[in-house]
Amino acid sequence: MPSIYLAPMAGITDQVFRQLCFEQGCDGATTEMVSAQGFLTAPKDRNAYRFLLAKGEEEGALAVQIFGSEPHFIAAAAARLADRFSSIDINMGCPAQKVVGGASGSALMKTPELAGEIVAAVKAAVSVPVTVKMRLGWDDAHRNAVSFARVLEDAGADRLTVHGRTRMQQYSGRADWETIAQVKQAVRIPVIANGDVVDGASALACLRVTCCDGLAIGRGALGNPWIFSQVKAALSGQAWTPPSWEQVVETAMRHGREMAAWKGEKSAVLEMRKHFSWYVSGRRGAARVRTQIHLASSLTEVEALLRSLDAENC
Ligand SMILES: Cc1cc2nc3c(=O)[nH]c(=O)nc-3n(C[C@H](O)[C@H](O)[C@H](O)COP(=O)(O)O)c2cc1C
Numbered sequence: 001m002p003s004i005y006l007a008p009m010a011g012i013t014d015q016v017f018r019q020l021c022f023e024q025g026c027d028g029a030t031t032e033m034v035s036a037q038g039f040l041t042a043p044k045d046r047n048a049y050r051f052l053l054a055k056g057e058e059e060g061a062l063a064v065q066i067f068g069s070e071p072h073f074i075a076a077a078a079a080r081l082a083d084r085f086s087s088i089d090i091n092m093g094c095p096a097q098k099v100v101g102g103a104s105g106s107a108l109m110k111t112p113e114l115a116g117e118i119v120a121a122v123k124a125a126v127s128v129p130v131t132v133k134m135r136l137g138w139d140d141a142h143r144n145a146v147s148f149a150r151v152l153e154d155a156g157a158d159r160l161t162v163h164g165r166t167r168m169q170q171y172s173g174r175a176d177w178e179t180i181a182q183v184k185q186a187v188r189i190p191v192i193a194n195g196d197v198v199d200g201a202s203a204l205a206c207l208r209v210t211c212c213d214g215l216a217i218g219r220g221a222l223g224n225p226w227i228f229s230q231v232k233a234a235l236s237g238q239a240w241t242p243p244s245w246e247q248v249v250e251t252a253m254r255h256g257r258e259m260a261a262w263k264g265e266k267s268a269v270l271e272m273r274k275h276f277s278w279y280v281s282g283r284r285g286a287a288r289v290r291t292q293i294h295l296a297s298s299l300t301e302v303e304a305l306l307r308s309l310d311a312e313n314c
Pocket of ligand 1: 007008009010011012032033065091092093094133163171194195196197216217218219220
């Protein structure tokens with residue numbers, strides 16, 4: 001059966017959210033991205049890194065994702081992190097200006113030789129698998145995913161996750177699964193397809209087109225950790241029942257309470273605003289509740305708002 005991963009999402013895929021996804025059948029996840037240079041030079045107790053690198057006791061296969069452009073920095077960061085994670089993932093897909101401005105993330109697709117040197121340096125520094133998350137290229141004129149993937153394979157990469165868009169597309173347009181299929185055909189290492197898998201039907205379609213070894217799901221999991229059980233059911237040809245609103249509220253509140261236990265209620269209520277907005281997605285009255293959630297200052301208030309939707313929808 002193909003593996004179904006949670007795609008890394010900065011600001012979202014922390015240990016609490018990952019745990020909810022693992023419980024629904026997710027086969028592996030990745031931390032939010034961590035700057036190699038920042039991590040190496042940050043004081044050890046800096047909260048940002050403590051939170052970024054936190055790993056729940058019951059988490060399954062968890063990769064740490066590192067970004068940077070200097071092979072020796074990335075390798076040094078990987079060496080310090082390798083004993084706490086099941087693999088090292090190198091970010092060669094992030095389109096954000098502050099990342100590509102430093103020649104990291106998807107900017108590495110413009111410098112395949114350097115990308116290969118990074119993979120080789122990390123491979124030499126750690127004994128866990130080394131994987132890469134990449135895109136189709138920088139822009140339409142430079143869609144070099146196939147040759148780039150071969151360079152990474154030759155450098156020793158153990159697996160590739162390919163997001164079916166160029167850097168210039170950011171997150172717009174439709175993911176191009178056909179080009180992901182070409183990458184899969186061009187290399188011997190496992191390839192994971194990524195982009196626009198939002199339910200069981202799109203998961204089956206993506207696997208049919210790409211013939212990949214697995215899928216990585218990003219935005220489809222927002223407010224919806226059940227997508228993993230849905231996709232798993234589709235893969236095994238079983239019926240799947242969506243969660244009731246009661247189950248959605250229970251999960252959303254557990255998400256909030258665990259965030260509060262981790263970071264304190266004040267931070268949790270702020271950080272959870274986006275998650276609560278996703279949990280109510282598609283419900284009648286969602287727009288009103290979203291506005292009110294942005295004004296709420298406690299989880300008790302949020303729970304009352306979520307439960308008020310139940311009455312509106314019956
Ligand atoms: C809010 C957000 C944050 C993201 N952060 C990262 C990241 O830190 N590292 C990374 O490799 N990809 C990151 N991505 C890209 C996703 O992993 C994924 O490639 C992309 O969303 C396409 O998959 P999807 O259509 O399933 O969402 C991010 C995407 C979003 C929407």
